[in-house]
Amino acid sequence: xxxxxxxxxxxxxxxxxxxxxxxxxxxxxxxxxxxxxxxxxxxxxxxxxxxxxxxxxxxxxxxxxxxxxxxxxxxxxxxxxxxxxxxxxxxxxxxxxxxxxxxxxxxxxxxxxxxxxxxxxxxxxxxxxxxxxxxxxxxxxxxxxxxxxxxxxxxxxxxxxxxxxxxxxxxxxxxxxxxxxxxxxxxxxxxxxxxxxxxxxxxxxxxxxxxxxxxxxxxxxxxxxxxxxxxxxxxxxxxxxxxxxxxxxxxxxxxxxxxxxxxxxxxxxxxxxxxxxxxxxxxxxxxxxxxxxxxxxxxxxxxxxxxxxxxxxxxxxxxxxxxxxxxxxxx
Numbered sequence: 254x255x256x257x258x259x260x261x262x263x264x265x266x267x268x269x270x271x272x273x274x275x276x277x278x279x280x281x282x283x284x285x286x287x288x289x290x291x292x293x294x295x296x297x298x299x300x301x302x303x304x305x306x307x308x309x310x311x312x313x314x315x316x317x318x319x320x321x322x323x324x325x326x327x328x329x330x331x332x333x334x335x336x337x338x339x340x341x342x343x344x345x346x347x348x349x350x351x352x353x354x355x356x357x358x359x360x361x362x363x364x365x366x367x368x369x370x371x372x373x374x375x376x377x378x379x380x381x382x383x384x385x386x387x388x389x390x391x392x393x394x395x396x397x398x399x400x401x402x403x404x405x406x407x408x409x410x411x412x413x414x415x416x417x418x419x420x421x422x423x424x425x426x427x428x429x430x431x432x433x434x435x436x437x438x439x440x441x442x443x444x445x446x447x448x449x450x451x452x453x454x455x456x457x458x459x460x461x462x463x464x465x466x467x468x469x470x471x472x473x474x475x476x477x478x479x480x481x482x483x484x485x486x487x488x489x490x491x492x493x494x495x496x497x498x499x500x501x502x503x504x505x506x507x508x509x510x511x512x513x514x515x516x517x518x519x520x521x522x523x524x525x526x527x528x529x530x531x532x533x534x535x536x537x538x539x540x541x542x543x544x545x546x547x548x549x550x551x552x553x554x555x556x557x558x559x560x561x562x563x564x565x566x567x568x569x570x571x572x573x574x575x576x577x578x579x580x581x582x583x584x
Contacts, residue, residue, distance in 0.1 A: 355423040364428055366394040369565040369576035372548060373459060373513040374398045376541050376578050382406040383456035388444045388500060391417035393424030395461060400433065409455075411440045411447065445495040448502025456508045458500045462493045464514035464521050467575055489521055497529050501536055504583040509539060514577045522577040523562060529581065539580040 353361045374395055379385055381404045387396045390410040399408055410425060412418040418441045425437060442450065444460075465486050493514075500510045514521055530538060538561030545554060545563040552573060555564035561581070565574035 353427075355427050357426075359427070360430065361427045364394060364397055364424070366398070367515075367573055367576070369552065369574040370394055371398050372544070372552070372565065372576065373461060373511050373578050374402050376544055376580050377457050377459055377509070377511045379403040379405060379457050384454060385409070386447070386455045386458045386500075386503060387411065388447065388458060388460050388496060389413075389462060391421040391424075393421045393428075395459060396421075396425060396437070397428050399459075400429065400436070405436060407438065408436055409438045409440055411442055411444060413441060413443050415441070445492070445499050448499035451503050453503070453505045455503050456505060458504055458508070458510040460496050460500050460510055460512045462496050462512065462514055462521075462525075464489060464493070464516040465518055467516045467518075486518075490525070493521060493525050494528060497525065498533065501529075501533055501581075501583055506583055509580060509582045512579045512581070515575055516577065517564070517566075517575050522564065522579070523558065526562060526579045526581070535584055536581045537584055539582050541578070541580050 352365055353363065355361075377385075377399075379399060379402055383403070383405050384407045385399060385405045387399065387408065387410045389412065390396050391412040391414070393410065396408060396410040399405065410421060412421045418439075422439055425434075425439065429437065497510075497512060500512075504510060512526060516522065526538070530536065538559070540560045541563065542560040548554075548565075553566045553568040555566055558564055562577070562579035564578075565576040567574050
C-alpha cells in the first residue's frame, strides 16, 4: 500500500489573491474563451505570481516498497476529507519538495501530485474488480491514485501523444511494483476513437481532458509557448467534446465517468458538460455535492456550480487547483 503525503504549510503565499487575478482575467474573456490581452497581462503579473504562487503545496504519493525517507523531515498530519488509506504528511521544512528522477528498474520513494487531482479519482468512486479507463493518463498521477483507491480488475492507462506516453510509462514503472503491473494496460490510442474500438468495455472512465491549463502557463516565460497555447484554445472545445462522446461509448450501461480539467474556463468546464447532457440522451448528471461538502473543509470551492460539478480554487497556503470535476452516468 502506498501512502499520501503532503508538503506545506507555506507561509506568506497569497494564493487567494492569485486565484482572484486569474478569475478576473477569465471574466474578460470573449468568444471561444480567449483571454483579452492575456500575453501582456501575463508579462506584467509573471513575477508577482512566481513569488506568491510558485511554492505549491502538493500531495506526495509515497511508495512504501521503496527505501525509507524519514531523512526528508516528515511529520504526520491527516486531511479529514481523504479516506483512511490516504495518510498525509507535512515536511518540517517549508518549501517545494524535490522531485525524483526516473531510474530504470528502480522504484521511486514518492510521486508529487497536486492535492486537487486526487478528488477526480475520489469522485469516480472506483470499486474493486471494476474495469477502469484513464483516457488521458499522462503523466500518470491519477492512475497511481486509482490503484491506491481500489484494486480494479483492469486499469487501462491511455496516452495518445508519443512523448507523453513515454512519460506515463516511466511514471508507472517507477512507482508500481511488478506484482501489480498485471492489472495495468498502457495504451497509446487516440482517446476520441476508444469508444469505437472498445465499446461498452469499462465500468468507470476518467477523462482528464487536455485544456488551456491555467496552472501551468503562469510559470512559463516562453512567450512563443504561451502564444501557441492561446491559439490552441479554439481547438480544445472540439477535442473535449469528442473525448466525452468517446468515453460514453466506451462505458457499459450503468457505468459512470468523471470529466476533469485544470482550467477556470467555463467554456471548457460547465459548458462542455451542459452540451453533452443536451446532445446525448443516454447520460445523466450524478450528484457529487456530498463529496464537495466533505472536501470544502480543506479546499476552496467555487460557489456558483450545480450539484453534478465542483471547481477547486487555489487559496492561501494551499495552492491546490484549479481543478474542475463533473460526473455523469450512462443509462
